[in-house]
Amino acid sequence: MNTPNTYIGGHVERVEDARFLRGAGRYIDDVTREGLLHACVVRSAVAHGRLLSIDAEEALAMPGVHAVLTAADVAGEIPTIPFRRPNPKIGPYAQPVIARDRVRYFGEPVALVVADSPELAEDAAELVLPEIEPLPAVVTRAASLAADPLLFPGTTEDNVAAVFTATRGDAEAAFAAAALVVGDSFSTQRQTALPLETRGLLAEWDADAQHLTMHGAAKLPFFNRRAMARMMDLPETSVDYVEHDVGGGFGARGEFYPEDFLVALAARTTGRPVKWVEDRREHFAAIAHAREAEAQVELALDASGRILGLRGEMFMNVGAYVRPNGMTPVRNCAQFMSGPYRVPNIALQATALVANKTPAGTFRGPGRYEGSFFIERLLDMAAAQLGLDRRTIREVNLLTNAEMPHPLAQIRPSDGSRAETSCDSGEYAEAFHRCLQAFDWEEKVRLDGRLIDGRYHGIAVSCFIEGGASGPAETARMRVAEDGGVEVYVGSSAIGQGLETVMAQIAADTLGLPMERIRVFHGSTTYLAEGWGSYGSRATVMGGNAVREAGLALLERFRALAAGRLGVGEGEVSVVGLQAVGPDGVVLELADIAAEGLASEAKFLNSDATYTNGTAAVHVAVDPETGRVEVLDYVVCDEVGRIVNALTLHGQVTGAAVQGFGSVFGEELPYGDDGALLVGTLADYLVPLATDYPRVRCLSLESYPSPTNPLGAKGAGEGGIIPVGGAVANAVASALRTFGVAPNHLPLSPARVWALLNPSE
Template sequence: MSEQTFRYLNKATPRTEDYRLLTGYGRYLDDIEIPGALHVCFVRSPHAHARIVSIDIHGAAAMPGVVSVITGLELAQWTTPFRIAPPVEGLKPVEFAAMPVDTVRFQGDLVACVVATDRYLAEDAAEQVLVEFEPLPVVTDMWQALEPNAAQVDPAVPGNLVSHQTYVHGDPERANTRAFRIVEATFQQQRQTHVPIETRGCAAVWDAGRNHLTFHIGTQVPHPLRTQLAQRLKLDESQVTVISPDVGGAFGQKIALYREELTVAALARHLKRPVRWREDRLENLTAAANSREDFCRTRAAVDERGTLLALELELREDFGAYCFFPANYLARVVAMILSGPYRLQDYAFDVKVVLSHKCGNAPMRAPMSITSWVMDGTLDAIARELELDPVEVRRRNLLGPAELPYRTATGECLDDITPTQTFEALLSALDYAGFRERQQAARAAGHYLGLGLCNVVEPTTYGSRFYKAAGIPGSGHEASWIRIEPGGVVNASVGLGPSGQGYESAMANAVAEGLGVPPSSVRIHMGHTDIAPYGMGSRGARSGTAGGGALYLCALDARRKVLAIAAGCLGLPDEQSLRLIDARIERRRADEWTDTGLTLADVARRAYLDPTALPQGLTPGLEFHLTYDPPAMTYSNAAHGCEIEVDVLTGAIRIARYVVAEDCGTLLNPTVVEGQQHGAVAMGLSGALFEHMRYDASGQNVTGSLADYLIATSTELPNLEIIPLHTPGKSTAAGIKGMAEGGVMGAIGALTNAVNDALAPFGVVADRHPLTPMLLRDLLRDKL
């Protein structure tokens, strides 16, 4: 399938939703007016670990405007506990209530909830809730958590080891014995958080007459969230409607049903009044969700030319106090795809995930973000150890086109990727040989330039077969419907949860391509569980492959029926000589297509208003529904290059150039894809340079404001050069491969490898993030 096959896909067009979002006409949660809504404020623990001795709510309850003050005891009667217990070997089951009753596990944990007639009264009253705590010992890092006498975070998880998986393929030990050298390298990624512009919030309206809950919330997964909300409130799913309006960023933080949101819904039902909640920035930074914080050690067995013979991975991850997701989920993906685009069969991993007295973890854009840095960083370590060129080491280990499809050591099938092509295109754009000459000249003048390279294979779309094989309950399918109205306008829906990615534009193109209408005539409806079909929502990069693929295939079904009806209108025996282009029916005569004068609106009117005139076997109307389960795993790939200069006197890093060569298959809309590329790289660079969710020895979060938790702004980020090298996938609808997270993976690796390239003359290696001036100065101390 080539680019010329498509009329609307692979064509850059402006995002249609931007007008309303940029002119103030967007409709976010706080724009939804709900008359008489009460407001919630949560009382949170000041301790990282403590027993709740007593809670005195009387002073708060007596304040003007306060409607109710509740604790975990009341919530336990209204809701069911949350339990995660997938049948995965080495994974401990966990369970916790909507609000702690006897023990808090991190600073910011829930203790009580105040409901008042406005937010200010609720916050004032929350300060009057008197809680007596008995502080308990605290676990503040993943190493301390595994010590024999460490404090227990969850009584059901002895030793704080919530997940432990090991794996061996081939014979790494034998490879080690015949290796020229064993090269070890370590990589440590710091704890981070998502920082969406719009923090978490929700509004619940209970209709007592219908026994029905309407729940407004910015979420990435409307239908799965509805299912969980109904279960935990002991309701049927038909009793719950979830509506997700415009969402100001999510990045993985808005997937889980959090305890605050469940509390708001339960309160609305109990009080029979609307209730709403919006967290402030302090709450978001301290109590929403954390991510990252993992440590990797690799042992690579290599020959004298740097060829990888075997690899062993030790991975440790700190999952925090609560598991809103299976604890093995994030680390497992890292271990599963670690080899990326490189040839490797003798491979072993040991992955441990621990609990600590910190805010619980959630996936963050590219939950496997450390993967490419670990793999390419290991190859750089091999190059340093053997005094080889890092490009030649990569070339020696990189999979070539003739080796694809390639079955990895963990059983994954790599196909439809182009790592050699993207890597060589990147090197050409960077003028690698020329850079090395400039680098040597700069060093002689006291300037330290570095070039970092990182090859990325991004898992974009997990099909149902992946979940089944991994022993994790869930589905990877997506659902869509299309309805062509009598006037020819096309309404379409898919079960995604948009949070600013440009889905309305991209998905309209998928429908337009499959059906044969202008994208401007397509209206996309998402985020409403009473309207959209039950889909698995937006996470990772599945939306393009699964969501766009489902709409494209559904549109093909619609086109077939439209052309069958058109054939009847034109008195033709079948539709083989017809096509639909820009909502007009054309007929082929010899080698020429001519307009028949028939439009989609003409066909639609007949379908709805004159069904007796339809060809035999066709039913009235033009409504279509389709579910699509993509392959077990879909991959895209890219090569990242980052040129930097390090001021060795101050430790400051200046990014001079950043180049990406990427192949993500057929593009729903190149404008949207480019925005995703820029955003992902920016997030990766920001995390590697600045972001750090820090806790002190007592478990206190010391980064509760944006003055302490630093993020990159446009002044710290480089211009990005994108080299599009897209080749359609052979196993997915329309050849879509997906993308959105690989930019994070590549940026982390390319930047860090660049820093180590610049510091090579001093014999030091930066093996942890963030790459602050203080870290670099510590490395260079006594080296200048």
């Protein structure tokens, strides 16, 4: 592409930010309508039980209450939420949009109150009395495996939603021939993504047009439109999902939840627009949880530290139902545990167990964060036993560009995506060395394990890959407006990642226009006939390439129209930026042609994943008396194929790393034996505060463009979180080496670290 523009690769400030910083963002709760009613969800306070009846009489009698909807108001079968990645076994575990005769988790919707104000709706919700006969709650792995009781009696014979296997080579033979086998039990705790803006929806039903509009879309509006149309028995074109500004997604927000259906049903039933904005307490019980995994895994190595094999089993507690993407973390953990390393022989099994807890979904780096923690701990344990430097054991196993494409373990059963996938490009040792150099490992290693001013210092290094560019396609459309500006419509969603900026950069460079001329529209089904969205670190790769193709098509169309106008052949017209130049030097402006309808569409097809690779290094200090771990320095270097915007990229990496600190040190969703969720506020769910951690130092490389797409970009929104668990736990282990502690179970809260040091207490 020969254009004067070089937005791609620059430190381009986010065009969205002026709007947000001035308080001019428009989030779902800012949207209002004439005659608006407000909804409050009545949720089960019992984790497992038979729902015998619901007494809504008193609530309905309250002035200002318009409706109390229950399962009885749903005609026919209760719809279940469709899977995005179906597989043969999970069918019975789909979530019904409202409980009818059984509740399976604390917080499961049993009714929806619709009233004149949100306060009134909540007052009335307190008067709705579900009668529930409690059953024993299945909370732990053991109880789930014992199938006592079953969550779906009469439908399934166990509490196992699915078993995934990841295989490569001959693991048994590799382990038989190994010089060293290290293995242990590990676990990561249940948590959630916690977008700071809670979910919200506003449904409008146009009875005359038989059309439903859902405001509050995020992540994947087109899939949700299909799901809603089926449930509402409407043609797909009679449903729209509209995106407004979104305060964070991280995988959890924007999936189809029971509230999508219930709020739409309320609008259709009352004939009035209905809004529901989730409060923080119900957010904890309602939005997808993640990360509850236990593993018994082993690594086989030769005497030089080369990995020969990886085997073992994992159990993920996925909660009461399988949500649309509920199996993604389970599959990923098995398929991607080998990470950036050459592991010739793999036999892993990952079992998804249902239990009476909030259903799980994806959270940034799903399954990859867990798997990285497991293998990075194993590598440090192996290095200690082999007497190897912790850098060496990684270096000898990191993949080289000569090995690309490098196939990862094959996953079964197939869930329609990536049964087989390969790392695409990269010399993984490059990011590794750059990271260690910036971290100054040689200097810091002198502090490793030392007690200084009452604290033990420790350092560690972890490597990762990040899958991106989730297929199969993304769409974009461009139109030259009457003022000569270019409107860019893209199927990708903006969830806070700077999408408008990145898409405008790509469009501007493709067209040779200043960014100011580009207006980006995204995330709503009203803009494009079909589209996908933003998940799996896909927007820059899939949406970006779609925008690029639409831009190229627009230029061709401009050339053709200009040739027609000039009465010359297309080959005689050259297009430079805003102008088409004919053979005689005649110039036509873009705006001249706009009136003729200058527009283009493109669908970028790609089902090959991109693989960003990277390395993180961390320096911690551990107070042995309080168990507090302070992160003193954190450096991450990733190789992303092509940097589109270094500012937004580093924003993603820093944010992900700090979110990872939250995962490692504090965030936890504990349950009581009765299945009650014990956390309901941000006073108990300890997200990282801006002042809690030092500046994360980010470096990015772009030496190995992805061969999967013309931009050469690789998805890079999630990688920052993947290595954090392993890096921090290994640094804590290294700091406390004289005590021989094994920090194999997250989180490493102060109380947990103290308990590691005081096992007798």
